[in-house]
Amino acid sequence: MSALRGGINGIDSLERLAMGDSPIHRLHPAVKLATTIAYVLVVLSFPSQNVSGLMSFIFYPAIVMPLADVSYRLLLARLAAALPFSIFGGVGNLILLRDTAFVAGPFSVTVGMLSFVSIMQKTLLSVLAVLILVATTPFADITRQLTRLGMPNIICLQFVMTYRYLSALISEAYSMFTAYKLRSPNTRMIKMKDMGSFLGQLVLRSFDRGENIYQAMKCRGFLGIYHGQATAAPIFLDVAYSIIFLSVLFTLRFFNLSLFLGGLVK
């Protein structure tokens, strides 16, 4: 059940990264949230086939990741989760669009190949952007910004509590699974007929856990409202970063840097 262990480790490692200190970590969380959303939107607004145009956007992860001390390995492992859907959707393009876009020496490049590559580029860039955000911004800061954007208190609490109890519940499931395996050797996974009582037990345990947490929160004066710490206002550096980031972003959207550089080489 490596998925369960992997889940716990994955959250831990991202949390540790988010607690780090770097110029990117020090940026205002609202700035990071806004720039990430803008980046993803601009990347996705590219028409299919525009492989060279999208190439310039690799600058963001390439520069920000070393700057923020985020390891490539961790983030690339996460990419695996997003790939199946994109590959599933993109393979159709590869098969259906067989018209030759251009011939490069002995190879003929089809329109399908171009659009498949551009889908993969979009997957890579959008996933990296979101992971960079969570690897450089503590979870509580992201929630606070979402609340400031108008996210209702109940959702905010929901989000915080789901995240908080994730490792507790995964550990619970892990010990139940270990117990199950010890009682039924030579089975790799849970049998479907046992799944009802297995998950049912987990539900009941979760409910009990929920009750206990509620009592504990009540004892500490919980009145149904989540109070977060106030975030400092953005400083000059945050504003400057946003302006530069957005200008470069929109310039690269309409100015194809790769094509320009390629044109210079005669």
Added chain:
Amino acid sequence: MHMADALLSPAVGGAMTVVSVATVAYAVKKISKDSLDEKKIPMMGVMGAFVFAAQMINFTIPGTGSSGHIGGGILLAALLGPFPALIVLASVLLVQCLFFADGGLLAYGCNVFNMGICACLLSYKFVYQPIVKKGLTRRNILVASLASSAIGLQIGAFGVVVETFLSGVAELPFESFLILMQPIHLAIGIVEGIVTASVLNFIQSARPDLLSSVAFETKLASSLSMKKVIAPLLIFTALTGGGLSIFASAYPDGLEWSIEGVTGGAEIERDGAIYKTMGGVVERTAFMPDYAFKDSEGAPLETSAAGIVGSVITLAIAGGAGLAVKRLKK
């Protein structure tokens, strides 16, 4: 069934985000108005974590050699009620999107709709609830879970196909995509339904109060105005239409091209946006004249050459910049 960002257009992603945010906001209003006791809040949080943990536990599907896990929409709705369940699923999807790269940021609205709204509101309300209201027997729970899981997943899968098709990024024809998606999700839905039923039956035998309080609690269910649920869907239709037309006028080549691809129509034009926008810049450049980059008819295509070479240069510069930053930091 988590959709990723790459196959979505900003117009469709944005429209679906509006629909889902509006529906979730309505759910919040609903449960606040019905004075959800504060006790339920930690409960919902822990149930969110439960869904997460449950999705990581795979079970063997007899006779197929494959494995599966539950999605949890109907299970949550049966245990918490439709609106709290939707809020729980929406927060689970947000955690999955941010921390596990499972479903993208722009695709968040689509995922909340396909996996949350379809199961927790539509399928629960119209399929699950009417059946279990006749009595919480083992048989009724089985029939209700099976039917609602299967139907919920069918609507969700149809949502995936429509959203992907409207985005125009994937070239898979609508019918083929539909034929691929629906039967797979019917099978998944049946397995999910059986497992959901066995979990619910177990809970019903261990803690009968849990299910009956939700199933027969008419307070939340009867006040569910379907007009208000369907209204966002209409807004979505209008927004998608509007959004797509803006998108279409901005990128005529991309959209026409994808529609032609789907309908099996005209050939692909080679004067797409990539060539038009940068055509002027590289008009008089020629790269490696004797190692010509030509299109299939033999006409030189400098843009392709410039594109490839430029992309490699860009990649190299970006990589170099990254390495430089790393060095400088040390």
